[in-house]
Amino acid sequence: MKVPLLDLRAQHESLRDELLAAIHQVMDTQQFVLGPDVQALEDEICRYTRTRHAVGCASGSDAILLALMVLGVTAGDEVITSPFTFFATAAAVSRLRARPVFVDIDPLTYNIDPAAIEAAITPRTRAIMPVHLYGQCTEMIPLLEISERHHLPVIEDAAQAIGSEDRGRPAGSMGKIACFSFYPTKNLGGAGDGGLLTTDDSELAQRLRTLRVHGGDKEYHHREIGINSRLDTLQAAVLRVKLKYLNGWTTERQKKAQRYNQLFQEAKLEFELIPPFVREETRHIFHQYVVRISQHRDAIIKHLDQKGVGTKIYYPVPLHRQDCFEYLGYKEGEFPEAERAASETLALPCFPELTEEQQRYVVDAISSFRA
Numbered sequence: 001m002k003v004p005l006l007d008l009r010a011q012h013e014s015l016r017d018e019l020l021a022a023i024h025q026v027m028d029t030q031q032f033v034l035g036p037d038v039q040a041l042e043d044e045i046c047r048y049t050r051t052r053h054a055v056g057c058a059s060g061s062d063a064i065l066l067a068l069m070v071l072g073v074t075a076g077d078e079v080i081t082s083p084f085t086f087f088a089t090a091a092a093v094s095r096l097r098a099r100p101v102f103v104d105i106d107p108l109t110y111n112i113d114p115a116a117i118e119a120a121i122t123p124r125t126r127a128i129m130p131v132h133l134y135g136q137c138t139e140m141i142p143l144l145e146i147s148e149r150h151h152l153p154v155i156e157d158a159a160q161a162i163g164s165e166d167r168g169r170p171a172g173s174m175g176k177i178a179c180f181s182f183y184p185t186k187n188l189g190g191a192g193d194g195g196l197l198t199t200d201d202s203e204l205a206q207r208l209r210t211l212r213v214h215g216g217d218k219e220y221h222h223r224e225i226g227i228n229s230r231l232d233t234l235q236a237a238v239l240r241v242k243l244k245y246l247n248g249w250t251t252e253r254q255k256k257a258q259r260y261n262q263l264f265q266e267a268k269l270e271f272e273l274i275p276p277f278v279r280e281e282t283r284h285i286f287h288q289y290v291v292r293i294s295q296h297r298d299a300i301i302k303h304l305d306q307k308g309v310g311t312k313i314y315y316p317v318p319l320h321r322q323d324c325f326e327y328l329g330y331k332e333g334e335f336p337e338a339e340r341a342a343s344e345t346l347a348l349p350c351f352p353e354l355t356e357e358q359q360r361y362v363v364d365a366i367s368s369f370r371a
Helices: 008-029 036-049 060-070 088-095 140-150 202-211 233-243 246-266 297-306 323-328 336-344 356-367
Strands: 053-057 078-081 099-102 125-129 155-157 177-181 195-199 216-218 289-293 345-348
Touching (some): 036 053, 036 195, 053 202, 060 088, 060 155, 060 202, 078 088, 088 099, 125 140, 195 202, 246 356, 289 336, 297 345, 297 356, 336 345
Parallel strands (some): 078 125, 155 177
Antiparallel strands (some): 177 195, 289 345
């Protein structure tokens, strides 16, 4: 049996007719850039995240860049964030010649540890950017208290977290501004790159709409220097079709996670495998089902590959150990939990269409490993 880490074809086949109809409609209008589907998607995401404004852009990476730009982050500023995340989180900070300041993670959730944030604040700190990793929100109440106490805006990197909640509040509704990705592998994925920002601040929303079109509030008139980062109408049309199914897909992902937990509990493994930790009062959407294996992880990956089971490490090198961030001066061992997570975590297949038979095969394949 072959069990891929993710099977996008299965999702596409179930929506094929709806998707093609939406694409053909855009083709007929020939309104490919910021067409009516973009505005419609923005309105629908506002309702979904319970926010006042949504602004589509070209990618999740651009969403982070635009969020930093609209908050005035510039050369010499500092932004506190996690070292255990996708590269774009810190790269956007560096692109503005600001400095990413890393804080270690909670070993259970893999999200930034709020208790460690305050010690990292300096007079140059301009924002705090938590990452809702793997589909589970950062513990936001203590983080927002720090934000309020130090008058620092919070940017939610919610690229992996659309639909997740912390104590009943949706990802994207808790910070000053939030960033989403619609990369095809996301829980809500397009047919290419796409991103979006949410905020309750009307002034920030208007500036974001300006910044995404070269900083011009009307054609050929520019108040500030922006970037070219518009959400294609074709992507918006595809995402509007898929958004209707997102809650159902999330429920299916949660069921897969519960089944994995049960199967691993029943399995007689010869090594320790720790399933994902889910905080109380949170809605985990399981963008990834990530286990922790303290011994033999890389050998297990090779074993599963031979068995036809797809896996992936998110992320094998913490950001403070990336070559391009060597100039920041961080040393190995400075963020031990992030480094330990990088060496022990492993994502297993988890997507709405995954069958019970496939899950049992994955667990049996893991159970058959011998050191």
